[in-house]
Amino acid sequence: MNSVLVGTDTSEMKQRETTRAGARDVAPSGVLVGVSPLGVDGEPRVVSTEGTPSLHVLVVDDDAAVRKACCVIAGGKGFAVGEAGSVAQAKAILKHRKIDLLLLDLKLPDGGGLALLEQVKTLYPDTAVVVMTAFATVASAVEAMRIGAGDYLTKPFALEELMTVLDRAAQRRHFDLESRLLREKLRTQQGAGGLVGQSPEMEKLYRILSKVAFSTHPVLILGESGTGKELVARSIHFNGPNATKPFVPVDCGSLVPTLIESELFGHVKGAFTGADRAKEGLLATAEGGTVFLDEIGELPLDLQAKLLRALQEKEVRPVGSTQARPISARVLAATNRDLMAMVEQGRFRRDLYFRLNVVNLRIPPLRDRRSDIPLLAMHFLEQMKKESGMAYEFSDDTLRVMGEYDWPGNVRELENAIERACALSSGPVLHMGDLPTQLQDFRMQRVPTGYGSETDAVAQVEGNGVGMGDGGIVSIAEMEKHAILGTIRQLKGDKLMAARLLGIGKTTLYRKLKEYGITDGLGD
Numbered sequence: 001m002n003s004v005l006v007g008t009d010t011s012e013m014k015q016r017e018t019t020r021a022g023a024r025d026v027a028p029s030g031v032l033v034g035v036s037p038l039g040v041d042g043e044p045r046v047v048s049t050e051g052t053p054s055l056h057v058l059v060v061d062d063d064a065a066v067r068k069a070c071c072v073i074a075g076g077k078g079f080a081v082g083e084a085g086s087v088a089q090a091k092a093i094l095k096h097r098k099i100d101l102l103l104l105d106l107k108l109p110d111g112g113g114l115a116l117l118e119q120v121k122t123l124y125p126d127t128a129v130v131v132m133t134a135f136a137t138v139a140s141a142v143e144a145m146r147i148g149a150g151d152y153l154t155k156p157f158a159l160e161e162l163m164t165v166l167d168r169a170a171q172r173r174h175f176d177l178e179s180r181l182l183r184e185k186l187r188t189q190q191g192a193g194g195l196v197g198q199s200p201e202m203e204k205l206y207r208i209l210s211k212v213a214f215s216t217h218p219v220l221i222l223g224e225s226g227t228g229k230e231l232v233a234r235s236i237h238f239n240g241p242n243a244t245k246p247f248v249p250v251d252c253g254s255l256v257p258t259l260i261e262s263e264l265f266g267h268v269k270g271a272f273t274g275a276d277r278a279k280e281g282l283l284a285t286a287e288g289g290t291v292f293l294d295e296i297g298e299l300p301l302d303l304q305a306k307l308l309r310a311l312q313e314k315e316v317r318p319v320g321s322t323q324a325r326p327i328s329a330r331v332l333a334a335t336n337r338d339l340m341a342m343v344e345q346g347r348f349r350r351d352l353y354f355r356l357n358v359v360n361l362r363i364p365p366l367r368d369r370r371s372d373i374p375l376l377a378m379h380f381l382e383q384m385k386k387e388s389g390m391a392y393e394f395s396d397d398t399l400r401v402m403g404e405y406d407w408p409g410n411v412r413e414l415e416n417a418i419e420r421a422c423a424l425s426s427g428p429v430l431h432m433g434d435l436p437t438q439l440q441d442f443r444m445q446r447v448p449t450g451y452g453s454e455t456d457a458v459a460q461v462e463g464n465g466v467g468m469g470d471g472g473i474v475s476i477a478e479m480e481k482h483a484i485l486g487t488i489r490q491l492k493g494d495k496l497m498a499a500r501l502l503g504i505g506k507t508t509l510y511r512k513l514k515e516y517g518i519t520d521g522l523g524d
């Protein structure tokens with residue numbers, strides 16, 4: 001089989017005869033197939049006897065022997081095959097039938113194959129094209145690739161070359177299909193991890209995400225804090241082929257420096273004081289799954305070198321061990337820092353940067369995709385409704401200000417603001433007064449002469465009452481006190497929740513209460 005060549009060159013005629021004889025009898029897989037020339041109706045014949053074929057292949061060549069050989073090989077692989085001997089026949093078939101893969105000879109009797117290719121790429125962009133060309137016209141193969149052919153075969157070609165090209169096309173097709181389905185899933189919010197957003201920026205992100213999910217390359221996820229880097233990493237993992245394997249997030253910024261190495265690579269018993277048991281590192285725990293290295297820019301330089309070695313050699317050496325242990329996890333990393341600048345400053349290893357940055361995904365800040373704000377706001381509101389059973393809704397003013405605000409803390413800030421508003425509101429309608437002070441300040445800067453709608457003004461005075469509702473000037477300390485006490489009261493004394501919603505620590509809250517001379521409960 002290996003020595004059999006398929007081609008149009010007359011010097012290959014003898015070999016072609018061999019091909020034809022071989023092809024007529026047995027396909028490479030041993031499956032018997034019958035190949036017939038194209039019927040007058042132009043319909044490609046399904047010739048495989050194996051199950052339902054996955055790909056529809058059309059062979060366009062004026063040489064019947066080449067057509068037959070290709071049909072036999074493709075049919076043997078379980079594809080539905082058809083053949084056309086001219087441009088006109090090919091067009092007739094393409095009009096009536098969805099073709100997944102076109103095997104196209106560039107030299108056809110009734111016109112150029114290149115023109116047909118151009119037409120196919122315009123009318124049927126999903127059809128993959130493999131051009132077949134004689135060695136002498138390899139320049140036209142280059143032109144064909146430029147127009148959109150995915151692959152090419154130089155005639156005469158060995159049958160195994162054809163088989164490889166068919167396998168590659170089938171794989172690519174499968175990949176494209178999966179990635180299209182995933183993109184659709186992400187777009188309609190059904191993707192695992194539930195990424196919300198329909199702005200052009202998010203569409204672009206879904207496009208790249210749906211492609212990288214099926215590969216095993218490292219991906220560097222870039223974006224400001226709170227833009228959704230971890231959510232994107234989860235989406236990549238849970239939509240990929242290893243979704244059932246572990247997803248292990250590692251926050252490089254919060255690991256205790258002296259313990260990072262043993263956390264990442266593991267340690268043996270007795271490796272250091274307190275290591276009374278051997279421990280597997282996070283890189284090994286992810287076995288076959290994904291390790292998500294968050295805040296990778298925070299990793300100390302010496303550990304960057306060790307991580308690079310582990311990634312290159314695909315093995316880790318636990319602290320205190322002389323033996324390496326293989327690792328098979330995919331690595332995704334994220335940072336809100338300018339890693340390239342850190343490389344220039346010598347604070348991040350260039351080689352590690354390139355290792356992690358095989359593909360990068362940049363998540364734009366929320367202020368650069370404002371059309372997503374209402375969608376995200378409604379999404380978080382729905383979540384709150386489900387959790388609380390309350391029929392919350394935004395006042396017009398609240399929704400408008402949220403859409404205009406810059407959200408320096410991005411989606412996380414928006415999510416927290418809505419959670420806080422729901423916890424503080426006295427009724428189902430969320431007013432401006434229920435939003436965090438930074439949004440109220442923002443609105444006051446924009447509308448210096450008033451509060452906007454009357455309802456919201458009332459809500460502001462009646463709500464947590466922060467601001468200049470009584471017309472006088474209030475000190476920042478006074479506003480802070482007002483906010484703290486108002487929040488605790490509205491939460492019926494739940495100080496932990498109040499601290500959380502106010503974005504301050506529990507200890508700070510208690511210290512402030514002490515400063516105000518309040519030692520017992522408030523509102524409880």
Ligand SMILES: Nc1ncnc2c1ncn2[C@@H]1O[C@H](COP(=O)(O)OP(=O)(O)OP(=O)(O)O)[C@@H](O)[C@H]1O
Pocket residue numbers: 194195196197223224225226227228229230231232294336376411412415
């Ligand atoms: N597109 C989105 N759709 C729905 N929720 C989102 C989206 N982006 C972010 N979130 C939510 O916002 C919060 C912050 O997201 P995440 O932790 O992924 O951000 P991050 O960029 O990793 O933040 P950091 O840099 O601070 O670690 C999470 O609760 C996440 O679920």
